[in-house]
Amino acid sequence: MSGGAGFIGSEFVRQTIASHPEDSVIVLDKLTYAGNVHNLDPVAEVPSFRFVHGDICDMELVDTLISDVDVVVNFAAESHVDRSLEAPGQFIQTDVFGTFVLLEAARRAGHDRFLQVSTDEVYGDIELGTSSEGDPLRPRSPYSASKAGAELMVWAYRASYGMPVITTRGSNTYGPYQYPEKIIPLFITNAIDDQPLPIYGDGSAVRDYLHVADHARGIDTALRTGTPGEDYNVGFGGATNGREIADLVLAALDKPDSLKQHVRDRLGHDRRYAVDTAKLRSLGWRPEVPLERGLRETVAWYRANEAWWRPLKSGEFWDFYRRNYKPLDAGAARPS
Ligand code: NAD
Ligand code: DAU
Numbered sequence: 626m627s628g629g630a631g632f633i634g635s636e637f638v639r640q641t642i643a644s645h646p647e648d649s650v651i652v653l654d655k656l657t658y659a660g661n662v663h664n665l666d667p668v669a670e671v672p673s674f675r676f677v678h679g680d681i682c683d684m685e686l687v688d689t690l691i692s693d694v695d696v697v698v699n700f701a702a703e704s705h706v707d708r709s710l711e712a713p714g715q716f717i718q719t720d721v722f723g724t725f726v727l728l729e730a731a732r733r734a735g736h737d738r739f740l741q742v743s744t745d746e747v748y749g750d751i752e753l754g755t756s757s758e759g760d761p762l763r764p765r766s767p768y769s770a771s772k773a774g775a776e777l778m779v780w781a782y783r784a785s786y787g788m789p790v791i792t793t794r795g796s797n798t799y800g801p802y803q804y805p806e807k808i809i810p811l812f813i814t815n816a817i818d819d820q821p822l823p824i825y826g827d828g829s830a831v832r833d834y835l836h837v838a839d840h841a842r843g844i845d846t847a848l849r850t851g852t853p854g855e856d857y858n859v860g861f862g863g864a865t866n867g868r869e870i871a872d873l874v875l876a877a878l879d880k881p882d883s884l885k886q887h888v889r890d891r892l893g894h895d896r897r898y899a900v901d902t903a904k905l906r907s908l909g910w911r912p913e914v915p916l917e918r919g920l921r922e923t924v925a926w927y928r929a930n931e932a933w934w935r936p937l938k939s940g941e942f943w944d945f946y947r948r949n950y951k952p953l954d955a956g957a958a959r960p961s
Contacts, residue, residue, distance in 0.1 A: 627681045627727065628701030630654035632803040633742070633795075635664035637700065637841040642668045644845070649673040653690055655680045658941060659704065659804045663933070681723035684730070691730040698740045698848065699727050702775075705806055706746075706768045707949050710892050713767035720771035721778065728782045728790075739779070740848045741792045745833070745860060747773040748794075750895040757901045758794075758856040765893055776856075789853035793844050796860035796900055800837030800919065801926040805934050806942070808867065809834070809920070812874040813927045814934055816884060822875070823950050826890030828868035831897050833860045836914035846910040858900035861912045873917065877924040889951040 628634040629652030638650055650668075654660050656678060668674045679686045681701045691697065701723060703709065703716045724741065731739050748756035749763030764773040782788040799809040812822045843859035851857055865873075871885050902912075914922075927934060 626650065626698040626700060627653045627723075628660070628699065628742075630656055630660040630662050630664055630676070631700060631704070632659070632664075632800075633798055633837055633840055633844075634700035635661075635802055636800070636837045637698070637844060638665060638674070639667055640838070640841050640845065642671055642674060646673070649675075651675045651677060651690060651694060653677045653679055653681060653687070654701065657703070659806075661802070661804075661937075664802045682718060682726055684726050687726050687730045688733070691727070691734045691736075695737045696740070696848070697727060697731050697736060697738070698742065698844070699724060700742045702742075702772070703768070706766050707806075707891060708945065709766055709768035709771070711945075711948065713771070716767055716771040717774070720768075721774040724775035725778050728778060728788070732782060732786050732788060737789065738848065738853065739782075739788060739790045740844065741775060741779045741790065742844060743776050743792050743794045743856075744769065744772050745794050745796045745858065745898045745900045746895065747776060748898065748900070751897060751899060755899045755901040756858070758858060758904055765895055769895075783854055791847050791851045791853060792856040793847050793905075794856060794858050794900065795840050795843065796833040796835045796898060798835050798837050798840045800923055801930070802933070803837070805937060806945075808870055809874070809923065810927065810934070812871060813878070813924050814938060816874050816878045816880045817928065817931075819880070819884065821886035822871045822884050823886055823888040824867045824871055825888060825894060826953075828871070828887065829866050829896070830894055831864040831866045833863050833899055834865055834870075834916050834919075835859065835861045835912060836919040839912040839914055843905055843910050843912075846908050847905060850908045851905075855904075857905045857908075858902050859905055860900040860902050861914075861916070862902065863916055864897070864899060865916060873920050874924065877921050887953045889953055889955045
């Protein structure tokens with residue numbers, strides 16, 4: 626699998642090794658700013674586990690590795706929407722071209738299954754109701770357009786070469802080992818340090834927050850019991866806005882409301898995603914971690930693991946932070 630040193634990928638590896646000890650796992654990961662080999666420390670000594678430091682865009686390396694495996698699961702991606710707004714090129718390179726390299730190598734080797742980890746953001750902003758797997762893809766950010774581009778390539782390999790591909794479309798995921806740039810780990814680590822929690826615009830955009838353990842189990846269910854050629858939504862079914870996330874984090878840490886700070890909105894900010902998960906549920910999967918509990922446990926994890934995240938909040942992290950976060954009156958520039 627690729628991208629296994631990241632947030633969701635490393636949870637998937639830890640779960641797979643615990644639940645399926647008969648499986649061998651090879652992780653290919655470039656270790657970008659978001660990848661952290663220490664996320665795999667709990668399995669590093671397991672004989673059936675192997676880590677390879679490398680890029681999914683490296684065709685020669687991918688060809689060599691893929692000839693040794695039966696199943697490919699692709700987590701590798703640039704994953705932060707705000708970074709895609711600043712510099713889309715790397716997203717197209719990794720998320721689209723990298724997926725093509727994996728597909729092409731898998732086609733040549735002939736595989737039992739190829740699972741592409743995608744996102745509910747490919748459906749775009751929806752005002753009402755839920756997105757189902759058959760709905761059109763209407764991505765609106767460079768990140769979601771790259772993920773949709775990867776999906777279209779996956780579909781092309783299914784239609785053209787009959788490859789046994791499965792795609793999962795997960796909602797906004799949180800939990801331990803998440804690089805502290807996404808809203809939940811950023812707000813938790815800022816609040817621990819009594820720093821402001823930067824809420825985009827009026828803070829009313831909603832997301833369906835899903836615990837990483839539930840997301841990884843959902844991917845495993847789709848991989849092992851899903852039908853090749855099908856796509857599966859993964860979500861909890863909630864709708865929580867940015868102000869509410871700030872309130873939950875502040876309450877869990879017993880910090881004052883005054884830490885909430887409204888900042889300039891994200892460009893083209895999608896207001897709402899919501900997915901219908903009946904198809905994955907029909908395979909027996911259910912999300913198990915409600916947001917209030919998951920958030921309390923995540924807060925406890927970040928409190929107990931400062932040695933994991935403190936080194937990440939330095940250097941390039943703050944350079945990006947300064948470029949990304951602007952005062953509310955700096956102009957929202959939101960084309961619709
Ligand atoms: P992450 O940013 O934490 O991890 C990405 C991993 O991919 C890192 O380990 C990184 O080093 C690796 N990587 C990046 N470019 C690479 C390359 N060229 N070659 C090899 N490895 C490379 O991301 P995440 O949050 O764990 O997301 C994993 C996947 O799930 C992504 O495909 C993302 O689009 C998707 N997803 C994420 C969420 C979410 O809320 N985090 C929700 C739905 C879907
Ligand atoms: O829905 C799935 C997607 O969820 C994944 O595909 C992406 O990889 C993942 O990053 C996530 O994307 P979002 O844009 O939803 O996540 P993020 O944490 O960046 O933002 C969540 C909401 O919080 C969104 O409405 C923007 C807002 N926000 C975000 C940050 C980082 C803030 O208000 N302040 C912030 O500092």
